[in-house]
Amino acid sequence: MQSIDLATAPLREMNATLQAQAAQTNATQWEILNPRGAHAIAVGLDAPIEVTVRGSTGYYCAGMNKQATVHVTGSAGPGVAENMMSGTVIIDGDASQYAGATGRGGLLVIRGNASSRCGISMKGIDIVVQGNIGHMSAFMAQAGNLVVCGDAGEALGDSLYEARLFVRGKVKSLGADCIEKEMRAEHLEILRDLLARAEVDARPEEFRRYGSARKLYNFDIDNAAAY
Amino acid sequence: MNEHDRTIPQTAPIQSATFSNAVTAEIRRAAATGIYDIRGGGAKRRVPHFDDLLFLGASISRYPLEGYREKCGTNVTLGTRFAKNPIELDIPITIAGMSFGALSAQAKEALGRGASAAGTSTTTGDGGMTPEERTHSTKLVYQYLPSRYGMNPDDLRRADAIEVVVGQGAKPGGGGMLLGQKISDRVAEMRTLPKGIDQRSACRHPDWTGPDDLEIKILELREITGWQVPIYVKVGGTRPYYDTALAVKAGADVVVLDGMQGGTAATQDVFIENVGLPTLACIRPAVRALQDMGLHREVQLVVSGGIRSGADVAKALALGADAVSIGTAAMVALGDNDPKWEAEYQKLGTTAGAYDDWHEGRDPAGITTQDPELAARLDPIEGGRRLRNYLKVMTLEAQTIARACGHNHLHNLEPEDLCALTMEAAAMTQVPLAGTDWYPGKPGSDY
Numbered sequence: 001m002q003s004i005d006l007a008t009a010p011l012r013e014m015n016a017t018l019q020a021q022a023a024q025t026n027a028t029q030w031e032i033l034n035p036r037g038a039h040a041i042a043v044g045l046d047a048p049i050e051v052t053v054r055g056s057t058g059y060y061c062a063g064m065n066k067q068a069t070v071h072v073t074g075s076a077g078p079g080v081a082e083n084m085m086s087g088t089v090i091i092d093g094d095a096s097q098y099a100g101a102t103g104r105g106g107l108l109v110i111r112g113n114a115s116s117r118c119g120i121s122m123k124g125i126d127i128v129v130q131g132n133i134g135h136m137s138a139f140m141a142q143a144g145n146l147v148v149c150g151d152a153g154e155a156l157g158d159s160l161y162e163a164r165l166f167v168r169g170k171v172k173s174l175g176a177d178c179i180e181k182e183m184r185a186e187h188l189e190i191l192r193d194l195l196a197r198a199e200v201d202a203r204p205e206e207f208r209r210y211g212s213a214r215k216l217y218n219f220d221i222d223n224a225a226a227y
Numbered sequence: 228m229n230e231h232d233r234t235i236p237q238t239a240p241i242q243s244a245t246f247s248n249a250v251t252a253e254i255r256r257a258a259a260t261g262i263y264d265i266r267g268g269g270a271k272r273r274v275p276h277f278d279d280l281l282f283l284g285a286s287i288s289r290y291p292l293e294g295y296r297e298k299c300g301t302n303v304t305l306g307t308r309f310a311k312n313p314i315e316l317d318i319p320i321t322i323a324g325m326s327f328g329a330l331s332a333q334a335k336e337a338l339g340r341g342a343s344a345a346g347t348s349t350t351t352g353d354g355g356m357t358p359e360e361r362t363h364s365t366k367l368v369y370q371y372l373p374s375r376y377g378m379n380p381d382d383l384r385r386a387d388a389i390e391v392v393v394g395q396g397a398k399p400g401g402g403g404m405l406l407g408q409k410i411s412d413r414v415a416e417m418r419t420l421p422k423g424i425d426q427r428s429a430c431r432h433p434d435w436t437g438p439d440d441l442e443i444k445i446l447e448l449r450e451i452t453g454w455q456v457p458i459y460v461k462v463g464g465t466r467p468y469y470d471t472a473l474a475v476k477a478g479a480d481v482v483v484l485d486g487m488q489g490g491t492a493a494t495q496d497v498f499i500e501n502v503g504l505p506t507l508a509c510i511r512p513a514v515r516a517l518q519d520m521g522l523h524r525e526v527q528l529v530v531s532g533g534i535r536s537g538a539d540v541a542k543a544l545a546l547g548a549d550a551v552s553i554g555t556a557a558m559v560a561l562g563d564n565d566p567k568w569e570a571e572y573q574k575l576g577t578t579a580g581a582y583d584d585w586h587e588g589r590d591p592a593g594i595t596t597q598d599p600e601l602a603a604r605l606d607p608i609e610g611g612r613r614l615r616n617y618l619k620v621m622t623l624e625a626q627t628i629a630r631a632c633g634h635n636h637l638h639n640l641e642p643e644d645l646c647a648l649t650m651e652a653a654a655m656t657q658v659p660l661a662g663t664d665w666y667p668g669k670p671g672s673d674y
């Protein structure tokens with residue numbers, strides 16, 4: 001395993017080294033030591049490498065990730081895995097605001113809780129949160145799946161488009177145009193697969209599904225209060 | 228005597244200045260439809276503008292340069308502060324961000340062709356980067372918007388600069404919208420949205436708020452792109468001194484400042500006409516912020532919103548901008564609102580020069596549309612040629628003025644070359660009222 005110690009190596013050197021790894025690299029295992037809450041750790045990666053960050057990170061860890069697996073053994077600051085394209089990001093602790101924001105693909109797993117606006121404007125990413133999520137999560141979520149094993153805060157799925165939301169616990173309130181929907185067999189299958197990939201021990205049947213009522217898709221004066 | 232006797236002089240009908248025909252028509256429209264008026268373009272109301280300034284020209288105290296003989300430079304370098312590869316432009320006039328979706332693919336290609344032929348840059352918009360515009364734009368600025376439609380690290384690295392859009396002059400503090408008529412299959416795919424729905428764009432970025440966060444966001448973008456390309460921050464004209472200072476503090480290489488005459492693809496008319504500052508009022512506070520930070524000319528200032536001619540370019544530069552950006556004028560150069568389509572404008576209930584329902588996708592000129600038949604009306608090669616010509620003319624005009632003021636580069640224009648025709652313009656620009664050495668608020672004066 002290759003190590004980069006952020007106590008001595010500059011952030012630029014670390015990211016440049018990881019970004020330079022080619023698809024066929026033999027150096028597939030990396031660890032980042034002493035992250036100490038630094039911002040923009042392991043951003044813009046584009047190779048099938050595995051990066052373990054030993055500690056907690058600041059803003060935007062694994063931002064715009066492609067192909068790589070990034071594993072944070074601590075907690076993550078705001079915007080972890082923002083705009084992720086593919087690959088996997090795993091946070092052992094909690095995640096701050098905007099986790100997985102605008103993500104387009106890949107899998108984000110948060111073992112602890114996620115703060116507000118988890119999955120905001122998500123565009124295809126899959127997010128699995130083992131704990132709870134904060135308010136305004138999945139705001140304007142366009143595509144992908146958000147799985148919450150705990151509870152969801154206020155205004156879940158406000159103004160969302162076609163993203164699927166699965167919550168096992170309580171939902172404090174639903175946002176504008178977000179409704180509970182029937183859990184059909186195909187949804188149970190999606191959920192089963194996501195829970196398995198996230199290595200979460202939970203039964204799909206325990207979850208409820210939420211999605212868009214599609215009443216805000218085209219302006220209607222009778223829905224003006226919801227805008 | 229009968230009061231209806233036509234032989235007696237009558238009181239003439241008097242239209243209300245407050246409830247004008249346009250106002251009452253809008254009240255009736257609102258009552259009938261239940262929705263605010265949405266349109267494209269920028270503020271149409273009369274506001275203090277570059278027309279309210281004049282150049283003084285050379286005389287005994289300054290001597291002019293010989294037109295067509297003596298050199299007058301026009302080049303500008305944007306992004307000299309942190310980027311390894313600043314953008315070198317031949318002229319200080321860039322093409323503003325306009326999205327594929329709002330504009331047709333042909334229009335985007337034409338903008339790229341014209342800008343490249345004139346030696347300047349063009350800019351993506353709220354919808355991602357299309358192959359057409361990347362291929363045909365020698366220098367392409369990639370906008371980083373709240374919606375993040377189409378955003379991906381590959382396009383980010385293909386860009387020559389990144390523009391973090393905080394706001395725009397037509398709607399500072401507002402998000403975007405693209406009505407369902409223009410959400411074609413291709414637009415829907417690029418934006419990850421169902422076809423035919425009204426697409427809303429958020430007014431704030433999803434993963435940062437405030438200048439401290441912006442600083443970290445810029446750090447992330449630089450780390451992803453290897454600190455290679457400049458990062459611009461675009462703001463709508465509202466509080467230009469503080470917005471410029473905060474953008475610079477956050478690490479911007481370039482500040483783009485867009486006044487209320489700057490256009491939009493679609494926004495509420497009430498927003499366009501009632502929120503924001505005129506472009507003229509934005510420039511001096513922004514320049515002062517840069518000067519106070521000791522970074523004027525090191526962080527470049529690009530001004531947009533109502534730039535129409537080389538005179539406007541020269542005036543913006545004289546007030547301290549490093550470059551300008553055009554959007555509406557570029558569309559007109561391509562053929563937008565051309566009287567040759569008058570019959571079709573009439574069918575749409577408007578007239579050439581006033582057409583602004585860009586959001587409806589029925590543009591007779593084929594520019595603000597996704598309709599294949601309409602879009603085919605714009606030849607991107609011919610459109611590019613027209614834009615190049617227009618940019619060249621603007622540059623020649625600005626050079627003509629600069630030479631007349633005795634300057635061998637457009638960037639040597641200065642406020643002392645100007646006078647103001649109105650008190651408002653004098654107050655906004657701190658340029659003396661014509662024939663005086665005074666402007667409202669001048670230090671040491673009583674007014």
